[in-house]
Amino acid sequence: MEIFVRFLFDLKIMNKFFYFLLLIFLCFQTSIAQANEGNKKIESFSKSKNFLKKIHQESPVTFYCQCNYDYNKPNWESCGFRPRKDKKRATRIEWEHILPASHFGIKFDTWKNGHPDCVNNKGKKFKGRKCTEKVHKLYRYMQADLYNLQPAIGEVNGLRSNYQIGEIEGEVREFGKCDIEIKNKKVEPAPKIRGDIARTYLYMKNAYPKYVIFNQNLKILIEKWDETDPVDEWECLRAEKIKKIQGNVNQILNKRCQNQDKLNVSNSNPREIQNTTIIYKNNIKSDDLINQNNVIRQNSYNSNKGSFKGKGSNDALK
Numbered sequence: 001m002e003i004f005v006r007f008l009f010d011l012k013i014m015n016k017f018f019y020f021l022l023l024i025f026l027c028f029q030t031s032i033a034q035a036n037e038g039n040k041k042i043e044s045f046s047k048s049k050n051f052l053k054k055i056h057q058e059s060p061v062t063f064y065c066q067c068n069y070d071y072n073k074p075n076w077e078s079c080g081f082r083p084r085k086d087k088k089r090a091t092r093i094e095w096e097h098i099l100p101a102s103h104f105g106i107k108f109d110t111w112k113n114g115h116p117d118c119v120n121n122k123g124k125k126f127k128g129r130k131c132t133e134k135v136h137k138l139y140r141y142m143q144a145d146l147y148n149l150q151p152a153i154g155e156v157n158g159l160r161s162n163y164q165i166g167e168i169e170g171e172v173r174e175f176g177k178c179d180i181e182i183k184n185k186k187v188e189p190a191p192k193i194r195g196d197i198a199r200t201y202l203y204m205k206n207a208y209p210k211y212v213i214f215n216q217n218l219k220i221l222i223e224k225w226d227e228t229d230p231v232d233e234w235e236c237l238r239a240e241k242i243k244k245i246q247g248n249v250n251q252i253l254n255k256r257c258q259n260q261d262k263l264n265v266s267n268s269n270p271r272e273i274q275n276t277t278i279i280y281k282n283n284i285k286s287d288d289l290i291n292q293n294n295v296i297r298q299n300s301y302n303s304n305k306g307s308f309k310g311k312g313s314n315d316a317l318k
Contacts, residue, residue, distance in 0.1 A: 037248050038204075039141045039142065039144060039145040039207075039246050039248060041246050041248075042144045043137065043141060043144060044140070045140075045144045051146060052149055055146075055242065055245075058237075060151075062074055062079075062093065062151050062152055062156075063096065063098075063151055064152050064160075065079050065175065065179075066178075067178075069093050072093050074153050076090075079176075079177060080176045080177030081175055081178050082175060084155060084159065084175055092153075093151050093154065094153075096152040096157045097149060098148050099201050100162035100163075103162070103212065104204070105129055105142075107211040110131045111128055113127065114126065115134075118130070118134060142208055142211065145204070145207070147203050147207075147242055147250050148203070150196075153178075156178070163187045164187070165188070165201075165221065166221065167188055167221070168184075191229060194225035194228065195230060195231065198221075198224075198225035198226040199256070201214070201222050202222060203252045230256070231253065231256045235253065236253060236257035239253040239254070
């Protein structure tokens with residue numbers, strides 16, 4: 001009898017230990033799921049553009065050409081930009097999907113096959129982006145994800161189309177001094193923003209793994225660009241601002257920005273640390289604090305990283 005009682009007692013302890021391990025496992029799985037979560041708050045692409053217009057007021061610079069802009073009009077002279085052929089579209093700012101919407105949109109069946117609900121007023125069926133946007137809520141979230149949007153001159157946005165990133169031989173300038181090459185359905189951006197693009201790709205892959213898949217060559221290129229062009233203040237500040245609005249953490253940037261903080265601290269003396277832009281990360285309390293100290297604003301203008309606006313309706317495949 002004593003042996004049986006002891007067995008039950010030991011079994012009770014084992015059960016408690018088992019439930020404790022199960023609880024740890026479930027918490028770990030939940031944290032992983034949350035880490036990989038993408039946008040689940042903003043469903044409208046139009047709303048995303050309005051949010052980004054406010055965010056980029058601190059750094060009104062186009063992404064590809066580094067032109068200053070005022071509201072919706074780029075200042076060509078500020079960056080030496082010249083339109084290639086569409087002067088009218090080059091006079092406005094549009095919001096560019098860094099990872100083209102077609103790259104993940106095509107993974108939805110409605111992109112190629114349409115849907116019974118995708119019929120216009122005249123009874124004609126349609127498919128592609130318009131149908132996918134109508135039918136799939138997840139696609140609308142992905143399309144509106146703030147982390148994947150940047151401001152670009154309209155003509156550059158249009159000519160970039162849905163072409164994939166790559167490295168192109170030579171340095172042909174078709175847009176004045178703007179450092180971007182578009183050739184053979186490939187686009188090569190300036191070295192100073194290649195890391196931004198790589199980390200945007202990595203974020204989208206991390207947030208939506210079922211719909212964002214890269215081949216081996218693209219993976220190698222992304223890793224290379226991420227390493228050769230590290231994060232800067234504006235990239236990290238922008239991510240913090242997006243997190244407050246969209247609600248999810250960009251785990252790719254969060255990790256790299258924290259590492260950059262540590263590097264800044266190790267390379268600075270205590271007096272310099274008090275005045276650095278490390279305030280843009282975990283110590284941010286409000287936008288008013290940033291504006292009051294004028295720290296981030298000054299560094300944003302010195303940064304070569306930009307912002308982005310526009311109508312998006314012209315980007316059928318982007």
